[in-house]
Amino acid sequence: MPKSIEVCLTPALLDLYAIEESIVVVIDILRATSSIVYGIDNGASAIIPVAQVEDCLNYANQGFLLAAERNGEVVEGYDFGNSPFSYTPEKVAGKTVVLTTTNGTKALHLASARAHQVVIGSFLNLESLCNWLRIQNKNVLLLCAGWKDKFNLEDTLFAGAVVNELRKDFAHFDDSCVAAEDLYLLAKDDLRSYLHKSSHSHRLAELNIEEDVKFCLQLNICKAIPVLSGDALVAIKA
Template identity: 50%
Template sequence: MSKEEIQLPSLEVCLSPALLHLHEVKGSIVVIIDVLRATSTICTALYNGATRVIPVATVPDCIRIGAELGAITAGERDGRVAEGLEHGNSPFEYSRDFIQDKTLVLTTTNGTKLLHMAKDAEQIITGSFPNLSAVCDYLIAQKRPVILGCAAWKDKVNLEDTLFAGAVISRIKAHFNINDDAALAAEMLYSSNEDKIQEIMTQASHYKRLAKFGLQKDIQYCLTPNGANVLPIYKNGELVIAK
């Protein structure tokens, strides 16, 4: 290992929330990745003018906080709108004319859970293909250790979050010291499929799960780079656009 590599910050990939305890969260920037669909919806809502997104772990908390704040309550369980909530987890629900200047309280099956698990991180941001460039630019500029945290599906590794982690690595690896097999695997997966992401995702379990509900348009959007290229950062219990 060269002197230059030793001085570079580390980058690791956590393929599932069940593995987060194996990573040194303190002192790291943790990127929460839940491509289908939480982190894609979060950046889209903020891009379209939401003042903040408040991620919560449970549906009752979502309902309670939404009532207290007069906010929009939204979320899903197993890919469908959760009972008791007004809206779901589709980025297409949060157009500018609907969400601008409003607060969104959001709970999801996987993404919001991982975010709360990573609460001891130095910084928490959220990443997805719609804000790929914003994530990469920010991580390069910060020069801090990074953990790319995949929300997965009920602790089982999934294809889309791993692909996104690989997409990030392929763009920023020159700025980091990567000594992590999960990161290498994610980059290899992405690099070998970069030109056919939409195609290979039709084989993924979560694609099949969402396609049953007619959500192919959501999936296509969530796999397309830079459609909502802002950087959500978690501060004081809420996600806002990083300044």
């Protein structure tokens, strides 16, 4: 059966897609899915995504690290937020992290309710993710977490990078794939400059996370592919 790739530009559109037999790749480049990939690659046992900041508290006193971010900032009283620099081997190896973020967790939960399988994508694990998707013989939906249900550039650019890598391996691509791939090809020589055109990036610049942005746009520094297993993200078995 010829396989298809589609790009869902925001979680608000997810209901339009039949994903029961598909692999859904959740994308929240700045910064949730980049940090998740980096954390799992650095030996975190599991990362548990939860929808609400309060849900993190259900996991208190179990030896878990608690991470909560809203509107780009660490919530007071939590161990850390979703900066990738919090997910180094020293901090997370062998540990379980409970994480809530503005957009990424929401997209994950929506996808997990229906999809055949949910995995995590970021520029950090682009190549390893694409090599794996290529041999699964499943349709793929690239789900951009967006910004408060609206379209954002950075997630779309990553979706475009995946489409570009898999162009020869899949038979069907929708209009969103064409757009995402062309935007990626336009931006790929300098993703950071391109993102400076974006409103979201301006907002993030104000939050002083320019170093995070730079980190999240690195290509292929991780091999891990986090996969949702029950309510936790763990390293996929190769």
